[in-house]
Amino acid sequence: MEKEATRDIIPHLVSIGPNHYGNPKFSDMETQKTELLDLESREWNSQKASSLTNALLELEEKTRKCYPHSFNHMDGNAFVRMMLTDAFFLINLFTDYPKFRKGEELPNRCIFRTRWMLPYICEDLLMLENQVPFFILAKVYVVLTDNESADCLKKLALQFFKQVPLIGKVAESCRSPENPKHLLDLFHSSFVNQIDRGKHSPSSSSHKMGTKFWVDNASTLRSKGVTFIARDREARLPLDIEFSWLGLLRIPTFYMDERIVRVLKNLLAYEQGSRQVKPYFSCVAVFFSNIATTKRDVKFLREAGIIQHQLQVLYEAVEFSSDQDCLLKCEVERINRYAASVPGKFISYVKRILLPKFVPFVLLFVTLFLSLSPADTLKPFKIRA
Template identity: 30%
Template sequence: MIFPDKSRFWKREMKYLLAFKPLGRRRSPPKQQHHMDLPNIYYLNQRSSRERKHENYEEEEEEEEDEEFDSPLSKEDWVITIREKLDQVPQNKGSSSWLNHSIFKVPRSLREIEYKAYTPQVVCIGPYHRGKPSFQDMENHKWRLLRHLLERTGHKLELYLEAMAELEEQTRRSYAKQSIEITSQEFIEMMLLDACFILELLRVSVKGFIYCGYSWGDPIFSSRGTLPCIQRDMLMLENQLPLFVLDRLFALSCEPDETDSVSQLALQFFDTMVPGCKTATINFDEPGLHFLHVIRQSLLPASKYTLGCITIAQNHKPQLMMHCVTMLRSAAVKFQKTNSNNFTDIEFKNGVLYIPRLVIHDSTKSIFLNLMAFEQCYPHCCNHVTSYISFMDGLINCPRDVAYLRHHKILDHGLGSEEEVASLFNNLCKEISFDINDCYLSKVSSDVNRYVDKKWNRWRASLKQEYFSNPWAVVSLVAAVFLIALTIAQTFYSVFAYYFPLS
């Protein structure tokens, strides 16, 4: 037969054309002009339906081969491209990589909720917000304070520059964003200006601006509106300078009678900003990373309040969130203020929830948010601050809860109303990834929930609220009990006299 030979010839011709077809999406030339010189044209034009099906199958194979040629890279080139991308990724060198980072950029999910809480408004510390026009006035004050420091100490500028140059590489590793395009000289200049500015603020806050040589009308130290804003900006995660830079410059510029460390001066400087008691202490066995880390160390609970939290975290049992104050009161849970130095020292004993006093002011929201953001980013710390805020968020659901805690002197705020305080706690934990089982307050939450689940506690609380809530209710209850006792006695004597008459 002629058809098989011609069919094989046709298929061989098509493979030849495809083999020499250039890369890219191009259509093959019309077949009718290319094969006009083939023999048996009439036979090819009179193909049966079986031959048409066979041709359609070959056309489908041709389209599949066209799709393969449409790809921009061959398999070998594609593998080579991926290997080149892998070669551009830096190798993991353990502690020399991101494990040394301590000053982070706030995640976008958190920043979008509270932009102003993470963004400095008055002063810029470090490279993240450097160069913005809004900070130019404060940059001029930094130069003024540096000149004042050099004149007071009598040291040469080269001494400080050499000390900052020795710490440049270590300081750069402290920042998580490595793509900061700052030259070495600009980076060292930034370190010196920011460190000098911070140390002068600390000295003036402790010794006074007159003792440090500043006039009473200084725009930084004498203005009541500027200094609180500066303090708030200096406790933002993105606005930090490594503590070892401050320690080095402080050692060069301090006076012989200065015995306090930079961390101790920082606690005194931020004393009015930190929520809680003013007698907060810090464990200096663990070196601080920056001011935000130092403040966090002063807020950590005592060791006796954190015992057992690891065991509970390993059990991975489902744990309910904390009940609100109103619900706990309905289960006979009492609240009592303690005199602990740290407001995170919370415990539960014999139906009483002991909570230290917490002072809330305008900067509390920003401090709490930045502390939680630091705990989310820094892998070497626990989540104690996040645990405390989540616990208080469970306690406070409405202004009535805030009013009750304020009545018992557990909360003290300078905000406009209880509604603002309730909204503050209810919005702090947004976009914060947190496991309630993995916190130091998990045992307290578990004990409170077990106490609330007991029916007798709820019945006793209901009886107390309905019948012992005020003196008149107590009098009414006593009178009712007395009347019931008289009625029972009268009934008894009536029955007794009927069955046992005296005569």
């Protein structure tokens, strides 16, 4: 258990900030980050270079206070150099990612040359102990872009984090917070800020519950007439859960694998560590721990399309850079069109509902026909010579 817990807080490939700085495990990526900064800084004029250095020196004391440890073993120059290297790496990563998705060539960008690396880096950047203050990123971005708004950086970062498919359909636009603490807070707040306050906030007239908002498990709810429906198309957020007076419970489809679980654990740790952070994903976790208490519940939720477990052994080793990488794209699209079409749904209904009820009548008819037919009609048919 201790080893598994360690996997959830230690990055795979890249160290950001002082917590894992100097770990030889990340030496290859540290070399790439340093080379990137050295290469790009050759094109800076002296004014831009001095502006960056002076700005980070002024923010050094404020930055150190953001961490629970003092990191006294790092002097001012080393600390500022680390922050600049990490900030420059992240800004270039976020600005280059849209170009990569469009298929543009990115020289001197090794991390875009392999399919498996980007998802792991994306996961690393959402680990709670692998963060730098966002005001550092914002300051470096403003200087590098000649006073362009840091809101652009937020949008680029959120575009990059769409690689984490917490639900089937990720929102195309997110309302980012004004002053995020770090990248994990930015990602977390992009969900919280989209909550419809009137819809998700508790009613003032509702009676007080004796429990912590517990509900029965899926099997019990089904026995009481509740119908579960997967919102795999229209849902945009994990908390887009709706219950109607007809007994229809609509829940977004969750795609679960080891990477997503690790991201969720870091989000939960972030929420539980501060009362100032809204417990968005804590609510999601409690709700699913209610309705999926047994293997039978999980099996039903999977059959209903609410929980999607992906093939760990094969899927974890495969990444697609773009839609064009899928060589079965045409057939997959045909399958999905058929499954969503009216003829497809009608044929499915016939197979699942009508055909099983019709087969017994056919068997009964055949049995009656054989039992009531004259014996001569059942004799073997012979061809006359």
